[in-house]
Amino acid sequence: MxxxxxxxxxxxxxxxxxxxxxxxxxxxxxxxxxxxxxxxxxxxxxxxxxxxxxxxxxxxxxxxxxxxxxxxxxxxxxxxxxxxxxxxxxxxxxxxxxxxxxxxxxxxxxxxxxxxxxxxxxxxxxxxxxxxxxxDNYLMGVKMAEQAAALKPEGGTVCLQLGNVAADNINARAQGFRDTASGEKGIDRLTGQGGWTEVEGCPVFTNDQADLANQQMSDVFTANPDLDAFILIGGWAQFAPQAYAQVTDQVMDKLKSKELIIIAGDTLPPQTQAFRDGRSHAQVGQRxxxxxxxxxxxxxxxxxxxxxxxxxxxxxxxxxxxxxxxxxxx
Known part of the structure; x- marks a missing residue:
């Protein structure tokens, strides 16, 4: 036993x-x-x-x-x-x-x-x-351009905000946006094609940093008071909702009148809240x-x-x- x-x-x-x-x-x-x-x-x-x-x-x-x-x-x-x-x-x-x-x-x-x-x-x-x-990142850029065209049929001045210089997904979105906005393939920079012109100093690269993204937005708004569209190819600035609110407060009247439009990538909770608050006109979200x-x-x-x-x-x-x-x- x-x-x-x-x-x-x-x-x-x-x-x-x-x-x-x-x-x-x-x-x-x-x-x-x-x-x-x-x-x-x-x-x-x-x-x-x-x-x-x-x-x-x-x-x-x-x-x-x-x-x-x-x-x-x-x-x-x-x-x-x-x-x-x-x-x-x-x-x-x-x-x-x-x-x-x-x-x-x-x-x-x-x-x-x-x-x-x-x-x-x-x-x-x-x-x-x-x-x-x-x-499908190219398609995401296409969708962003379609939203911009619906709001600004004649085009206008635009700034694209990108992430890391060598990020394939972000660059594919930018290409989809430029190709669709211009009506041409392989456009490196918008210089009047389809009515759209990228302003001097843009695109800007955030290196995926929310604080830098918001500072860039503020700087671009200050340097380009007649800017027609700001495109957040990724949602970086909106990931810091307080800072993003302060930046968009600078141009809130223009956003309300659609004199200036903001199209942004992604649909995380702080971003959909920003959209509901009128701080962007369209969001194109991934999953x-x-x-x-x-x-x-x-x-x-x-x-x-x-x-x-x-x-x-x-x-x-x-x-x-x-x-x-x-x-x-x-």
Whole structure:
């Protein structure tokens, strides 16, 4: 009897020890974003967490990470390097500096599946990843231009606010806007085509920083009192609602009369509130939660050698004053 109890005790100890080990041995599906300081990416994190809550018994876990600052392009590359060196089952990357990230992936030549999410590699580097999951960014720019044209049919002076210089997704939106506004393909800068002219000093680049974005808006408004349109290709300035309110207070009369229009990307809660407060005329929103929620399943498909479409678009939500839609209650 004593021996039997000892054996049972030993078995229990093994079982108890096996629990944590098994948890530690879960295979990692990593999502690496441009920066943890951007509330847009927190929505991707929430999607990742939702997937985890629904797949607690899975052999895989969803890991969300990135550099502390969206301006730390080198930090993002290092995180990806570290993850691949440590060993992950698959990785989904939103590259801040697309060429730099592609160069590192090419050098590492990982054996695990690599995909992009939210932002893609440049076209010449897309052989490095299996698929892209996220927004049709060119179409997003098209939608922004359509909203601007509806409000300013004759065109006018415009300033585009972009993010990081080498961010493929942001540059694709800018191209979609310029092509649609001009009625021509491959326009590098609007100089009167379709009635639109980009003012001197624009585009401006925020490096994904909300404080810089708001300062740039204020400076552009001061330097261009007759500006017709300001286009936030991404929602950076609106991510700091207090600062954004102060900046738009400077031009509130013009916004109300539509002498000056503001079109912005994304539809996070502070942004839809700004829209309802009359601090923008249209919002073209992505679906970051869906990106974070779907990415683990796509990575598992890739691990299993299944055929996956490329690209995988997650759709857009358009709000304007005639049809608030998504922005009415969110």
């Amino acid at each position: 004593k021996l039997k109890l000892m054996a049972m005790t030993a078995l229990s100890a093994v079982v108890l020890a096996a629990g944590p080990v098994a948890a530690q041995e879960k295979k990692t599906l990593a999502i690496v974003v441009k920066g943890l300081d951007n509330p847009f990416f927190e929505q991707i994190n929430l999607g990742c967490k939702k997937w985890m809550s629904e797949n607690a018994d899975s052999e895989y876990e969803c890991l969300y990470t990135g550099p502390a600052s969206s301006a730390d392009e080198a930090g993002e590359v290092q995180i990806v390097d570290d993850l691949l060196t440590r060993g992950v089952a698959a990785i989904a990357i939103s590259p801040s500096n697309a060429p730099a990230m592609a160069n590192r992936i090419r050098a590492i030549a990982p054996s695990v599946p690599v995909m992009t999410v939210d932002a893609d590699f440049l076209e010449q580097d897309r052989d490095l990843r299996k698929t892209y999951l996220g927004t 970051p939660f869906e990106m974070g929620y779907r990415a683990p399943d796509v990575m598992i498909q890739l691990i299993n050698g299944e055929s996956v479409e490329d690209p995988l678009f997650t759709g857009l939500d358009v709000c304007n004053q005639e049809d608030p839609g998504f922005c009415a209650n969110n």
